[in-house]
Amino acid sequence: MKNLTVGATMTLDKLKPGYSGTIKKLSIKDKLGQRLMDMGIYPGLTLNVVRNAPFEDPMEVEIDGYFISLRHEEARFIEVESR
Amino acid sequence: MNDRLLIALAGQPNCGKSTVFNALTGAKQHVANYPGVTVDKMSGWYKQGDIRVDVVDLPGTYSLTFYSPEERVSRDFILNDRPDVVVNVMDASNIKRCLYLTFQVMEMENPMVLDLNMMDVAENRGVTINVEALTQILGVPVVATAMKQGRGKQDLLDAIADTGRTKAPHDLFRVDYGPMEAGISNICEMILQDPGDLGPYPARWLAIKLMEGDEEIQELIREKGARGRRILNHVQDLRNQFEADHDQDTALAVAQARYAAADKVAAGCVTLPAERKKPMSDRIDAVVCHKFMGPLVLVAVIWLLYYLSIVQGYNLTNYTWPLLAKLRGFVAAIVPAPGFIDVPLVSAFALWLMDSVNALLNYIPIFFILFGLIAVMEDSGYMPRMAFIMDRLFSRYGLHGQSTLPMVLGGIYVGGCAVPGVMSCKGIPDERSRLTTILIIPMLNCLAKVPLYVLLINIYFAAHKGLAMFFISTISLLMVLPVSKFLTTTVLKDKPTAPFVMEMPPYHMPTFRGVVGRALERVWMFIKKITSIVVALAVVIFILLQFPGISPERKTEFQTQKDQAITKFQSSIAQTPYAAPLAGDKLMEMVLYWENYKNKKMLTKGVEANAALNTKFKKINPQFFAIARPGKDKVAKKVNRAFKKLFKTRKGLLREMRKERIDASFLGKMGRVLEPATQFAGFNWRVNVALLSAFAAKESAVATLGALYEQEDDSGDGSLESRMAKSEDGFTPLHALALMMFMVLYPPCLATSIAVKLQSGSTKWMLFGMFYPMVLGISVATLIFTGGTLLGLSGLQAMGVFYAIALCTTIATGFIKTKSEFDHSRHAIA
Numbered sequence: 001m002k003n004l005t006v007g008a009t010m011t012l013d014k015l016k017p018g019y020s021g022t023i024k025k026l027s028i029k030d031k032l033g034q035r036l037m038d039m040g041i042y043p044g045l046t047l048n049v050v051r052n053a054p055f056e057d058p059m060e061v062e063i064d065g066y067f068i069s070l071r072h073e074e075a076r077f078i079e080v081e082s083r
Numbered sequence: 084m085n086d087r088l089l090i091a092l093a094g095q096p097n098c099g100k101s102t103v104f105n106a107l108t109g110a111k112q113h114v115a116n117y118p119g120v121t122v123d124k125m126s127g128w129y130k131q132g133d134i135r136v137d138v139v140d141l142p143g144t145y146s147l148t149f150y151s152p153e154e155r156v157s158r159d160f161i162l163n164d165r166p167d168v169v170v171n172v173m174d175a176s177n178i179k180r181c182l183y184l185t186f187q188v189m190e191m192e193n194p195m196v197l198d199l200n201m202m203d204v205a206e207n208r209g210v211t212i213n214v215e216a217l218t219q220i221l222g223v224p225v226v227a228t229a230m231k232q233g234r235g236k237q238d239l240l241d242a243i244a245d246t247g248r249t250k251a252p253h254d255l256f257r258v259d260y261g262p263m264e265a266g267i268s269n270i271c272e273m274i275l276q277d278p279g280d281l282g283p284y285p286a287r288w289l290a291i292k293l294m295e296g297d298e299e300i301q302e303l304i305r306e307k308g309a310r311g312r313r314i315l316n317h318v319q320d321l322r323n324q325f326e327a328d329h330d331q332d333t334a335l336a337v338a339q340a341r342y343a344a345a346d347k348v349a350a351g352c353v354t355l356p357a358e359r360k361k362p363m364s365d366r367i368d369a370v371v372c373h374k375f376m377g378p379l380v381l382v383a384v385i386w387l388l389y390y391l392s393i394v395q396g397y398n399l400t401n402y403t404w405p406l407l408a409k410l411r412g413f414v415a416a417i418v419p420a421p422g423f424i425d426v427p428l429v430s431a432f433a434l435w436l437m438d439s440v441n442a443l444l445n446y447i448p449i450f451f452i453l454f455g456l457i458a459v460m461e462d463s464g465y466m467p468r469m470a471f472i473m474d475r476l477f478s479r480y481g482l483h484g485q486s487t488l489p490m491v492l493g494g495i496y497v498g499g500c501a502v503p504g505v506m507s508c509k510g511i512p513d514e515r516s517r518l519t520t521i522l523i524i525p526m527l528n529c530l531a532k533v534p535l536y537v538l539l540i541n542i543y544f545a546a547h548k549g550l551a552m553f554f555i556s557t558i559s560l561l562m563v564l565p566v567s568k569f570l571t572t573t574v575l576k577d578k579p580t581a582p583f584v585m586e587m588p589p590y591h592m593p594t595f596r597g598v599v600g601r602a603l604e605r606v607w608m609f610i611k612k613i614t615s616i617v618v619a620l621a622v623v624i625f626i627l628l629q630f631p632g633i634s635p636e637r638k639t640e641f642q643t644q645k646d647q648a649i650t651k652f653q654s655s656i657a658q659t660p661y662a663a664p665l666a667g668d669k670l671m672e673m674v675l676y677w678e679n680y681k682n683k684k685m686l687t688k689g690v691e692a693n694a695a696l697n698t699k700f701k702k703i704n705p706q707f708f709a710i711a712r713p714g715k716d717k718v719a720k721k722v723n724r725a726f727k728k729l730f731k732t733r734k735g736l737l738r739e740m741r742k743e744r745i746d747a748s749f750l751g752k753m754g755r756v757l758e759p760a761t762q763f764a765g766f767n768w769r770v771n772v773a774l775l776s777a778f779a780a781k782e783s784a785v786a787t788l789g790a791l792y793e794q795e796d797d798s799g800d801g802s803l804e805s806r807m808a809k810s811e812d813g814f815t816p817l818h819a820l821a822l823m824m825f826m827v828l829y830p831p832c833l834a835t836s837i838a839v840k841l842q843s844g845s846t847k848w849m850l851f852g853m854f855y856p857m858v859l860g861i862s863v864a865t866l867i868f869t870g871g872t873l874l875g876l877s878g879l880q881a882m883g884v885f886y887a888i889a890l891c892t893t894i895a896t897g898f899i900k901t902k903s904e905f906d907h908s909r910h911a912i913a
Contacts, residue, residue, distance in 0.1 A: 029332040029334060029335060031581065031582060032582045032584075033334065033335055034334055034335075034338070035150070035584050036582070036584060037335055037338035037339070038145040038146035038148070039145060039586065040183075040342075042335070042338065042339050042342055050365070051368075051372060053372065053377075053472055053475060054373070054374045054375070054378050054472050055472070055475035055476060057474065057478075058471060058475070058484075060368075060372070060471065060587060062365075064179075064180070065177070066177075066180070066586060067364070067365070067586065067588075068584060068586055068587065069467070069471050069583070069584075069585050069586075069587055070583055070584045074582055074584060
């Protein structure tokens with residue numbers, strides 16, 4: 001189980017519900033990068049995958065007391081270190 | 084001394100900004116559009132002493148970038164309209180997050196006031212805030228409020244008035260952009276020294292935006308700066324340098340610096356509770372967004388929405404319709420009375436207009452409930468959950484999670500209305516999905532299409548009513564999804580998309596006042612915007628149906644028939660005492676009296692009410708009444724019989740004249756002209772006329788068919804079903820199926836077309852939205868009719884085959900992957 005390895009680096013879309021990770025890097029800029037930052041997703045913060053939508057996509061994460069939903073294809077650009 | 088102030092409310096979504104706006108302005112609000120975009124501009128005003136304060140409620144945004152129209156209009160307003168005060172509304176329970184926007188507003192160097200709203204929520208969560216300290220750090224007046232309870236309103240009013248008066252430059256807090264600071268001051272210097280027209284703009288803000296790579300500001304520098312190109316080249320060098328040195332995009336670095344500053348400021352004045360409870364909303368979401376429960380809850384919510392608005396709202400129209408009928412009666416009473424067979428044009432026109440408007444006003448109870456329920460869903464926070472659940476399914480077809488509500492309103496099963504459906508597309512952030520949704524909504528089954536379906540199914544699929552109804556209810560979705568996919572991959576391919584990333588805000592209890600207020604406001608807007616259009620169109624269709632009218636020769640013929648009938652009647656009653664009271668003009672009076680009596684009697688129920696009605700009519704004219712209700716009087720009975728016969732003759736003449744008028748009308752001619760093209764779809768000219776007239780409102784289709792298939796004699800079953808079946812021998816179930824499918828794909832009615840124009844912001848899309856369904860509709864109808872004929876399929880077989888084709892197409896197109904904008908490498912950082 002990849003998710004159980006603490007300290008493994010992966011993209012957020014691979015992180016399963018119930019697990020959390022620290023954001024290492026956003027590998028996208030412009031519209032999506034800016035949007036992620038504006039919604040409070042930026043390196044250094046810890047997020048927590050709350051759930052996937054009933055049809056698997058999008059996913060919901062909790063970050064700093066906020067709940068944000070995003071598509072997996074968008075989460076691909078967020079690098080996290082699982083913890 | 085200026086006695087007017089202009090203030091703007093800025094703030095992030097879900098910070099209680101609209102509560103503040105409502106508390107400040109009360110009912111004195113109105114909605115307009117920002118020029119060039121489809122963003123609502125909410126404004127209002129209030130008076131404080133002698134000062135009139137105009138308030139503009141800017142759209143709620145997380146940031147002030149150039150990427151979304153909402154953010155652009157917000158910053159353009161602050162930049163160009165230079166409000167006297169910008170009131171930045173913040174959620175006191177989430178100061179840190181809100182500061183991210185606050186800093187951006189502060190950088191625009193406009194006098195401002197901070198409204199620390201939702202203090203009650205913060206207190207409940209155990210968050211304590213040192214307001215003094217926050218004022219000190221930021222250098223901006225801060226007011227603590229809990230606007231939902233009206234707490235702190237006076238303080239806010241005073242702070243606005245003070246700041247508006249003094250406009251004192253504050254010693255403002257500045258975000259430290261660290262390694263970028265040198266570059267920023269550098270650009271700042273260049274902007275200040277530029278001899279061009281950059282003077283009115285805050286230089287540091289421009290510099291920061293340029294570092295972010297803001298394309299709109301680059302454009303501004305190019306246009307207004309004398310040495311614009313030099314500045315931009317310099318900025319590009321600085322950005323490249325930064326990215327090489329720090330391996331980070333400058334825009335992201337700017338954002339991160341703001342968050343760091345927000346952390347610092349919050350640390351100086353906010354004390355968070357030691358332990359955070361699991362929020363209530365998360366526990367609700369465990370059910371509402373659950374794998375199995377979530378979709379069930381969604382279906383239940385949609386069902387409830389339909390049930391309350393469409394079913395119960397429709398029941399309500401039973402109470403409101405008599406009011407509208409009264410209004411029509413009132414109009415009928417003031418226009419010139421109709422003659423024996425010639426109806427004055429003025430009267431015909433006035434009543435036609437009244438009927439057209441009434442047909443629309445009749446929907447008001449439905450809309451009121453619908454808009455109220457939407458407000459409940461918006462305020463409670465369920466909307467984003469709906470989008471969360473449905474996004475996967477819809478995004479496969481180029482739609483968006485937030486297309487769910489518009490599609491539900493448009494009639495995803497049976498019985499919606501495209502107008503509120505299209506109107507509610509506003510919230511979809513992704514322009515491509517929004518346009519697609521707007522364009523496909525009219526293909527869903529609105530309430531007004533149902534009568535035609537019912538009519539045709541009753542005649543041609545009588546043995547399989549349930550099956551046919553299921554077919555027609557679900558086929559529209561099977562048409563909508565592939566068409567959406569087609570539109571997004573062709574005409575709308577290059578429209579900008581937006582990230583889905585969306586906050587799932589905490590649930591809120593909607594307030595009664597907020598919900599009813601919004602429902603009323605939206606109904607009012609609907610009436611205002613739509614009624615004038617419907618009136619205009621009613622005029623056009625009226626002319627097309629009335630002119631050039633019946634030929635003079637035929638008119639004379641009808642006149643002769645009328646004279647004969649009257650002479651016959653008069654000779655048959657000549658020996659009775661009723662001959663005199665019915666002589667000359669009196670006869671026409673009796674006709675109207677009889678009509679009136681019959682109409683009233685139809686609406687009257689109960690023995691007592693009937694007795695009262697009889698007494699009333701007896702009082703108006705006892706002799707007429709004796710003819711109308713002869714009782715046991717033999718003579719009167721005879722007259723009654725003769726009169727009824729005459730009355731029937733008149734009705735027949737009127738009907739025949741109407742039919743001839745439509746046959747000869749412009750619309751009738753158009754129907755005939757189109758017949759060669761539509762024959763392959765199985766439409767004859769009469770059907771064409773009905774479809775053409777349906778453009779005003781789809782209900783007209785059945786009404787016009789009704790007029791065209793007037794029965795020649797009064798014998799037998801008079802229902803439209805039997806008449807149509809009788810007079811169209813060649814009409815088969817295959818014809819009916821083609822016609823129904825055309826109705827599914829029928830171009831939007833005029834009211835919807837206007838809504839499309841408003842929501843898409845362009846006439847071009849409105850025309851496209853009218854054109855493509857026509858082409859598609861004719862193609863599908865032709866495929867069904869000609870294809871079905873060639874293969875020798877029965878109506879039911881064709882239905883099955885077509886359904887299978889549609890289902891397969893839908894499933895197949897769902898698997899074609901739409902290329903996501905993020906797949907382009909230029910966006911990703913290698």
